[in-house]
Every structure is written in structure tokens, then in C-alpha cells.
Amino acid sequence: MARKISFKQAINEALDLEMRRDPTVILLGEDIVGGAGGKGEEDAWGGVLGVTKGLHAKYPGRLLDTPLSESAYIGAAIGAACCGMRPVAELMFLDFMGVCFDQILNQAAKFNYMFGGKARTPVTIRAMVGAGFRAAAQHSQMLTPLFTHIPGLKVVCPSNAYDAKGLLIQSIRDNDPVIFCEHKNLYGHEVDVPAEAYALPFGEANIVRDGRDVTIVTYGLMVHRAVEAAAVLAKQGIEAEVIDLRTLSPIDWDTVIESVETTGRLVVVDEAHPRCSLATDVAAYVAQHAFGALKAAPQMVTAPHTPVPFSPVLEDLYLPTADVIATAVSRITAREKLVA
Amino acid sequence: MDMRIKPIVMPKWGLSMSEGRVTGWLKKAGDRIAVGDEIVEVETDKIAGVVEAGDAGLLRRAIGEEDIVYPVKALIGVIADEDVSDTDIDAFIAAYVTPAGDEEEGEAKGPGYEFVETDAGTIRYARRGDGGETVILVHGFGGDLDNWLFNIDAIAEKATVHALDLPGHGQSTKTVGNASVDGLAGVLLGFMAKLGIDRAHLVGHSMGSAVSMAAALAAPDKVASLTLIAPAGLGPEINADYLEGFVAAQSRRELKPVVEQLFADPALASRQMLDDLLKYKRIDGVEEALRAIMAAFLESERQRRILSPQIAAANLPILLIWGEEDRIIPAAHARALDGRATAEIIEGAGHMVQMEKASRVNDRILAHVADRVATPA
Numbered sequence: 093m094a095r096k097i098s099f100k101q102a103i104n105e106a107l108d109l110e111m112r113r114d115p116t117v118i119l120l121g122e123d124i125v126g127g128a129g130g131k132g133e134e135d136a137w138g139g140v141l142g143v144t145k146g147l148h149a150k151y152p153g154r155l156l157d158t159p160l161s162e163s164a165y166i167g168a169a170i171g172a173a174c175c176g177m178r179p180v181a182e183l184m185f186l187d188f189m190g191v192c193f194d195q196i197l198n199q200a201a202k203f204n205y206m207f208g209g210k211a212r213t214p215v216t217i218r219a220m221v222g223a224g225f226r227a228a229a230q231h232s233q234m235l236t237p238l239f240t241h242i243p244g245l246k247v248v249c250p251s252n253a254y255d256a257k258g259l260l261i262q263s264i265r266d267n268d269p270v271i272f273c274e275h276k277n278l279y280g281h282e283v284d285v286p287a288e289a290y291a292l293p294f295g296e297a298n299i300v301r302d303g304r305d306v307t308i309v310t311y312g313l314m315v316h317r318a319v320e321a322a323a324v325l326a327k328q329g330i331e332a333e334v335i336d337l338r339t340l341s342p343i344d345w346d347t348v349i350e351s352v353e354t355t356g357r358l359v360v361v362d363e364a365h366p367r368c369s370l371a372t373d374v375a376a377y378v379a380q381h382a383f384g385a386l387k388a389a390p391q392m393v394t395a396p397h398t399p400v401p402f403s404p405v406l407e408d409l410y411l412p413t414a415d416v417i418a419t420a421v422s423r424i425t426a427r428e429k430l431v432a
Numbered sequence: 433m434d435m436r437i438k439p440i441v442m443p444k445w446g447l448s449m450s451e452g453r454v455t456g457w458l459k460k461a462g463d464r465i466a467v468g469d470e471i472v473e474v475e476t477d478k479i480a481g482v483v484e485a486g487d488a489g490l491l492r493r494a495i496g497e498e499d500i501v502y503p504v505k506a507l508i509g510v511i512a513d514e515d516v517s518d519t520d521i522d523a524f525i526a527a528y529v530t531p532a533g534d535e536e537e538g539e540a541k542g543p544g545y546e547f548v549e550t551d552a553g554t555i556r557y558a559r560r561g562d563g564g565e566t567v568i569l570v571h572g573f574g575g576d577l578d579n580w581l582f583n584i585d586a587i588a589e590k591a592t593v594h595a596l597d598l599p600g601h602g603q604s605t606k607t608v609g610n611a612s613v614d615g616l617a618g619v620l621l622g623f624m625a626k627l628g629i630d631r632a633h634l635v636g637h638s639m640g641s642a643v644s645m646a647a648a649l650a651a652p653d654k655v656a657s658l659t660l661i662a663p664a665g666l667g668p669e670i671n672a673d674y675l676e677g678f679v680a681a682q683s684r685r686e687l688k689p690v691v692e693q694l695f696a697d698p699a700l701a702s703r704q705m706l707d708d709l710l711k712y713k714r715i716d717g718v719e720e721a722l723r724a725i726m727a728a729f730l731e732s733e734r735q736r737r738i739l740s741p742q743i744a745a746a747n748l749p750i751l752l753i754w755g756e757e758d759r760i761i762p763a764a765h766a767r768a769l770d771g772r773a774t775a776e777i778i779e780g781a782g783h784m785v786q787m788e789k790a791s792r793v794n795d796r797i798l799a800h801v802a803d804r805v806a807t808p809a
Contacts, residue, residue, distance in 0.1 A: 094603065258714065288606065289716040296683060299703060346685075 094286045100279040102253035103143050103218070106260035107180060109289040111151050114178060117264060118154045119144060120165050121182030125157045140184050141220075141279060166192035166217065170200045170269070173215035178264055185231045186219035186273060189238070200269040201244030215270070216263040221249065222275040222313055222363055223411050229399035232407075234312070234363040237370060239271045240341045246294060247341040249273040251315035252283045255338055258292030265291060275313045295342035299351070303331035306421050307351040309374050310361035311337040313411075318361050320414035321421065330425050340370055348374060349382050356387035357424050361417055366394040388424035393417050436516050437524045438487035440509030442502045445476060445581045451503045452476045454496035463491045465511055468791060472496060472509065477704050481582060484791045489513045492521050506530045545577075545603070550626050552619040553605030557596040561588025565656065565801050566629055569595035570620060572638025572664070573729070574678050574722060576602030576712070579637060582790030583797070590798055591633075596623055598643070600721030607717065611724040613639070613665065613737045617646035624654060633801050635659040637786060638761065639729065645739040648748055657749040657804045659797050660773070662758050662783050664729075665739040667765035672733035674760050679722045684710060696757040696782040740768035750774070751800040753793055755781030774800070 097105070111117045124144040126137045138145025148155045158165035162183060169181040183189060189196065196217070203211040223232040239247045246268050250256040256274070263270035300315060301322050308318045315336045322332040333351050337343060352358050358378050362371035371392040378390055393412045401407050442452050452474040459471050470482045471491065489511040496508030507528045510521055548555050558577050567587055571579045577595035587593050597604035598616055609615060620643055624632060633656045636644035641663030648655040664670065674693050681687035684706050691706060692698035712718060729736060743750070750773035754763040760783040766775050776796055781788040 254711075286603075286711070286715055290711070290714040291716075292714065293682065298707075302703065 094284045096282045097253055097285050098280050098282045099250075099253045099256050099274070100141065100143055102257040102285050103260060103274065104145065104147070105285070105287075106257045106264075106289075107144065107147060108150065110178075110261055110264045111147065111154060113289065114264075116176060117178045117180065118156065118172070119147065119180050119182065120156045120158055120169050122158055122160060122184055124148075124182055125155050139182055141276070143279075144182065162188050162192045163195065167195040167199075169215050169217070170195050170213060173200070173213045173269070174203065174211055178214045178216075180216045180218060180264060183217055183219035185227075186221045186235050186271075187230050187233050189219065189235065196245070196269070196271075197242045201242050204268065205244060212267040213269045214264075214267045216260070216266075216272055217270070218260075218272045218274060220276040221273040222277060223395070223400045223407060224277045224313070226402075226404060226407065227276075228402040232400035234365075234395070236273060236311075236340055237364050237368055237373075240343075240370065240373070241368075244268065245341060246270040246339065247273070248294070248339050249275070249312045250338060251275075251278065251312055251336050252281060254283050254285050255292060255298070255336075257285055258290050259294075259338065261289055262291040262294060266294070273312070277313055281316075292338070294339045295344050296338065297344035297347040298336040298338055299333065299347065300336050301332065301334040303333035303355065305330045305332060305355055305425060306357040306359060307333045307335060307348070307355045308359045308361060308417065308421070309335045309337065309348055311340060311370065312363060314361045314363050317412060317414050318417055321417035324414060324418045325421055328422075330421060332421060337370070343373075345377060345381075348378065352378050352382045353385045356385055357421075358386070358390040359393060359417065359420050359424070360390065361393045361412055363395055363411065365397050366392060367397060369394060391420045391424055393420045434516070434520055434524050436512055437521060438489060438511040439507050439524075439528065440471060440483065440485075440511060442496070442504050442506045442508055443474065443481075443483055444504040444585065445479070445481060449476050449478070449504060449581075451501050453501045454498055454508060455480065456498060457494050457496075458482070459491050459494070461491055461494050465489055465491050468795075475702075478578070478581065478708070479702055479705060479787065480700060481787075481790070483508075485511065487511050492516070492518075493525065495525065503530055547603075548623065548626050550619065550622045552599050552609060552622060553607055555596055555599070555605070555619070555623055556603040557594050557623070558584060560584050560593045560595075561591055564591040565804070566632040567591045567593045567797070567801060568620070568624070568629070568632045568634050569593065570634060570636040570640030570644050571595075571598065571601065572636075572640045572662075573675060573725065574601070574709075575637065575640070578602075578708075579784070580786065583786050583794055586791070586794040587635075587797055587801075591801060594627070594629070594632075596620075598640070600718065600725060602712070606715060606721050608721045608724050611721075612728040613642045613739075614646045614650070615728070616643045616725075617650055620644070620647045621651050621654060630654065631656050633657045633659065633804065635661065635797060636663065637661045638783065639664045639725075641665060642735075642737060642739060645743045646737070648746060649739065649742055652746060652748070655748065657751070657800060658743070659751045659753065659800055660769075661753045661786055661793065662755060662761055662763075663752070663765070664735055664761060665737060665743075666768040667740070667762070668734040668738065669762055669765070670730070670733075670735050671760045672730060675726050675730070679719060679726060681713070687713075693759045694783045696755060696780055696788060700784075700788065744769055744772045749800070749804055751796060752776065753778065753785060753796060755783060755785035755788065757781060758783045758785070
């Protein structure tokens with residue numbers, strides 16, 4: 093049966109169902125039990141924002157509280173994955189990935205290739221991403237492009253609880269390493285989610301809204317901003333199609349291209365920095381493969397090329413808003429009207 | 433309120449509908465309208481459909497604007513005879529207040545589904561209406577109780593209606609025990625027993641018809657009448673490619689051409705419908721459940737369980753409804769019950785005739801059920 097639950101509950105439920113189904117699923121992370129070695133109740137906390145709460149009691153011995161050493165426990169998770177486990181490591185903030193890059197991009201991402209398919213690395217690394225949480229420059233970045241650049245990694249960034257649950261279950265069942273990005277500002281967002289387990293396939297974008305005039309391609313928190321922008325644009329007679337990529341590696345090019353072939357206009361919205369990002373990637377792909385369909389230059393709406401500011405006023409300016417997205421759309425739809 | 437003036441309002445199709453978009457008028461102001469005429473096209477997040485006239489007269493105002501979304505029960509048009517003055521109509525429109533969406537009992541609390549534990553596991557159902565005869569709606573292969581979204585409320589105006597999800601379907605248990613038509617009939621009878629329903633009019637669609645017939649044969653005293661809509665169980669032919677395609681489809685792209693075969697108008701297979709079907713199909717256990725039911729249902733790509741000879745011999749009123757353009761089960765199978773059933777072959781409709789021509793199907797079902805009350809067998 094389906095009921096409304098939050099993004100955070102959906103993640104918890106996916107972990108719960110997969111741990112119940114498959115005894116090789118284990119969790120590693122900082123404070124995911126409640127702070128090993130410290131005084132006080134175990135499982136009181138369930139991770140920095142309480143995502144794993146309740147799981148330690150249900151699956152004793154299968155949640156490992158780790159030292160504050162990302163290099164060590166991400167490496168341990170990858171090693172365990174090579175040895176037959178399906179570990180899910182919680183890295184807290186994707187920003188901390190820097191200290192475990194060798195483990196991820198040189199080891200986990202390469203094993204299947206370098207050992208001729210004989211080694212699989214079914215590890216899932218969960219981490220929070222994104223700005224808007226007043227958490228400053230080292231805890232707020234949208235670093236998805238760093239991982240989409242690496243062959244051998246799968247990269248997921250859901251926009252809602254339904255997708256989060258199905259994609260996390262797929263990540264755990266998948267035989268490749270998956271970087272699973274959770275936007276911290278979506279943790280409280282609720283939608284209808286079935287209580288049962290279900291897996292959403294990678295590489296299938298979701299068309300959130302139909303439209304004939306312009307295609308807005310985005311993912312994560314920005315999906316909601318794009319939908320807001322589309323509602324504003326609809327009042328001006330512009331119908332925007334909003335595509336939620338859901339998975340960034342692999343990416344559903346077919347859906348993007350088919351949509352642009354109908355609308356003739358593309359706006360990519362990416363919370364990451366503007367250089368070498370999903371925004372540039374999608375814009376370039378469309379320019380190369382659907383140039384003939386384009387009626388106007390593809391537009392990118394991104395965060396600026398600066399660190400995420402700590403000042404709340406500046407941080408709000410940093411993130412693309414519905415207004416900024418609507419303006420970008422108007423820029424290319426207005427030009428079309430001039431020509432016509 | 434001026435009783436000479438009949439409002440056309442945004443309909444409520446199914447439990448979850450709260451608003452709909454007007455997509456086009458099929459009549460214009462000044463046109464004469466007969467009851468049942470198709471007046472205006474409406475699209476919801478589930479499906480596109482047509483609002484049919486519940487009253488006769490002149491269409492005096494087409495208020496609903498194309499591409500605008502209106503809440504359920506909002507005034508989108510006005511029917512009245514020519515002797516009603518424009519002033520009165522304008523006054524009616526000005527005074528019209530859209531009733532609040534949550535005024536109906538239970539809606540504020542949720543979508544109005546219930547769950548019951550049976551021997552076969554958890555079964556989800558919807559219950560609408562009160563009093564009169566009891567009608568049970570049984571969906572087909574791969575369907576769920578929302579297949580009746582255009583029917584359940586209309587039938588509930590004159591009967592107590594239950595629509596259930598069979599095991600392996602909708603939000604019922606995904607564990608299917610005996611997956612045969614007779615096994616599912618046992619689940620249906622168990623569901624009735626659990627709810628204390630002694631006797632009911634069974635309305636089945638497709639495989640649900642075969643299940644209803646099998647239930648009537650197993651427990652003749654429990655079944656007051658049968659309505660068989662695009663039924664399985666009357667002949668061996670069936671579009672086995674459709675069944676296999678439905679089970680095998682893993683993406684929207686694969687599912688679309690399969691589901692389009694269900695309708696005379698393929699546009700009715702909306703993206704929302706496909707997304708909802710994929711959400712269902714992706715739940716753990718569903719594919720296995722569907723494969724088990726399909727394996728029990730088919731034998732060398734033909735229907736295994738033919739119930740027509742037995743059902744023709746049973747002492748039971750039968751209504752047969754078929755879409756002329758059915759591409760899943762041929763409407764020619766209706767001949768198996770020639771002289772035994774009241775048959776209605778509806779043009780311009782495919783396998784999902786209860787969705788495509790809802791008001792005609794609803795009228796026939798209500799008349800069929802009412803006949804049984806007037807002249808008990």
C-alpha cells in the first residue's frame with residue numbers, strides 16, 4: 093500500500109527492506125548507530141540527520157560505526173564489496189569525498205574493467221549534497237560532475253521520496269559502485285510511496301510535466317524550482333516540459349533528445365558550478381545530436397563559479413530560483429517570437 | 433436555485449481526482465443536447481475522458497475554457513431550455529458556488545481505500561454507496577480497482593459497490609497462491625465472506641469476468657447476476673502477445689505500444705497511466721505474480737478455462753458488454769452466450785470499454801441490476 097512519507101523515511105525504508113531481503117547488505121558510517129565508544133543510548137541518533145535510525149535495533153551487528161576517517165571506511169566498504177558483501181557507506185557530506193578519491197575513482201571504479209569482469213564492486217556510497225542548508229562552503233556543494241566524469245561509477249540524484257526509495261534499492265542490487273546523492277533540503281519532502289520494495293531502473297528520466305514550447309532538463313532540488321517556473325510560464329502561455337534526469341550516470345539521452353525535437357528549445361538547470369557540469373554536458377550533447385531541431389541557443393541556469401556563501405542572503409542568491417529559470421526560458425521564447 | 437437550469441460541472445472520476453483540465457468542447461453554445469450526448473473533453477492526471485449530458489436542453493453557456501484546470505464540481509457549462517432568460521442564466525452562474533472538495537465523507541482522511549485480511553492475504557478494496565443491491569467489480573489481468581474509476585460512483589448512486597484488487601494486483605498482496613481462474617474465484621468468494629456479503633451482482637472485466645463466472649459456478653447461491661465486460665472464458669482466442677508484452681515491458685517506451693492496444697483511441701494511454709502501471713509493475717513480486725497467473729491462464733497461447741457451456745446452463749441472469757474494436761479478446765466470442773445473455777456490442781470502444789464508453793456501460797449495468805430486483809429469479 094502507498095502512503096505519504098518523507099525523502100528521509102524513504103531512504104530508511106529502502107535500507108530496511110534490502111537488509112531484510114539480503115543478509116550481505118551492511119551499513120558503514122560515522123555515528124550511524126549512535127556513536128560507538130561514547131556514553132548513552134545506542135541508536136539514539138541514527139546518523140547525523142537520523143536517516144538510519146531504528147536499523148541498528150533491527151539488524152544488530154550489521155551497522156558499523158566508523159572512526160572519523162573517510163579514507164579508511166570508504167576503502168573498507170569497497171574492499172568488503174569485492175569480497176561478496178553489499179555495503180552501503182554513509183559519507184555524510186559529498187564534500188568529504190576528496191579524502192577517499194583513490195579508493196573511489198582509482199579502485200572501485202576500475203576493478204570490473206581491469207580484472208576483465210571477474211571482480212565486481214557492488215558498493216553504494218550515500219552522501220548529502222546541495223546548498224540552502226546554511227552549512228557553508230565545505231558542506232553545501234553539488235559535486236555531481238566530479239563523479240559523472242569517471243567511467244565505472246554510477247551517479248544518482250533523486251528529487252523525491254518515491255524515486256529515492258526505488259533508486260536506492262536499485263543501487264544496492266546493482267553490481268557497480270554507485271554514488272547516491274541526497275539533497276539535504278529534500279529530506280522533509282513527502283510524496284506517496286508504496287510500502288513494498290521496488291527498484292527503479294537506472295538511465296530512465298522522468299517527465300515531470302508535459303510541454304510543447306521548451307524543454308527544461310534538471311535533477312535533484314532544482315526539479316522543484318523548474319516545476320515552479322513552469323507554473324509561472326504557463327500563465328504567460330509558455331508550456332515547459334520538465335525532465336528530471338534522476339540518474340546522471342547512466343543518463344537518459346533518448347528522453348532529452350525526443351523532448352527537444354518536439355519543443356526546439358533547451359534550458360538546463362544544474363545546481364553545480366557552470367564549468368564542466370551536467371549543464372554543459374546536456375547542452376553540448378543536444379547541440380551535437382539535435383542541432384537541426386533547435387530554434388534557439390541552449391541556455392544554462394547554474395550556481396555561480398564561487399564557493400557556496402555562508403551568508404544566508406548570499407546563499408539564497410547563489411541557488412537558481414524559479415524566477416531565474418523562468419527568465420532564462422523567456423529569453424529564448426521571446427527571441428523566437430521576434431523572428432516569427 | 434432555479435430548477436430549470438442544469439449545471440454541467442467538472443466530474444469526479446475516481447477517488448483521487450480533485451481537479452480536471454478542459455481540453456475541448458464538442459458542442460457549442462446554442463446546440464441542442466440530448467441525455468448522453470458527449471459535450472466536453474476533460475483530462476485528469478490519470479486519463480482523458482468526455483463529459484456526457486445528464487440533462488436535455490440547449491447548451492446555453494460553455495464556461496470552461498480550454499487548457500484551464502477546474503476543481504471537481506466547478507461549473508463549466510449550463511444547460512437550459514430556450515424559454516429561460518439570459519438574465520436568469522447569468523444570475524445562476526453568478527450565484528453558483530463550487531462545493532468544497534472534502535465535503536464527501538471520508539475524503540478528507542484519504543483516498544477512501546480499505547484493506548481486509550483474507551485467507552489469501554491482504555486485499556485492498558473501495559466501497560461506495562449505501563443500500564440497494566450489492567455489486568462487486570472485478571478487474572482484469574494487470575488491472576486494479578481504478579479500472580472502474582468512471583463507473584464506481586455512477587453505480588453507487590443506486591447500489592452498494594465494492595471494487596477489489598485481486599492478489600498480485602493494485603495494492604493487494606503480491607503473493608498469489610492458486611493462480612488459476614478458479615483459484616482467484618476462491619479469493620473473491622473469501623473476500624465476500626470476510627465482508628459478510630451473502631449475495632452480490634458480479635461485474636467482471638476481461639479475466640475478472642472469467643473469475644466471476646467461476647465464482648458463480650462454485651457458489652451459485654452467492655451470485656445474483658453476472659455482468660461480463662470484454663470477458664475471458666467464452667472462447668480460446670486471446671491476444672497472448674499483449675499479455676506477454678504487458679508482463680515483459682520494463683520501460684515506458686516498451687509499455688506504451690502494449691497498453692495502446694487496450695483502447696479504440698490509443699491517445700487514452702496517457703503518460704500518467706503508463707507511469708502508474710510501471711510503478712505497479714516494479715514492485716517486488718509483481719512480475720512473478722503476473723507470470724504465475726498468466727501461466728495458469730494460458731495453454732499454448734490460448735485460454736485454458738472456457739466457462740461458457742457451464743455458465744449457459746446455469747440459472748443466472750447475464751449481461752454481456754463488449755467493445756466492437758476489442759484487440760485483446762475478440763467480440764465474436766459473444767456468440768457463445770447467444771440467446772442466453774443480453775448482449776451489448778459498443779462501437780468506438782476497445783477492450784477497456786468501461787472506461788471508453790463509461791456512461792453507456794453504467795446505464796446497462798444499473799438496468800441489469802434493477803431488473804433482477806424487479807423480477808427475482
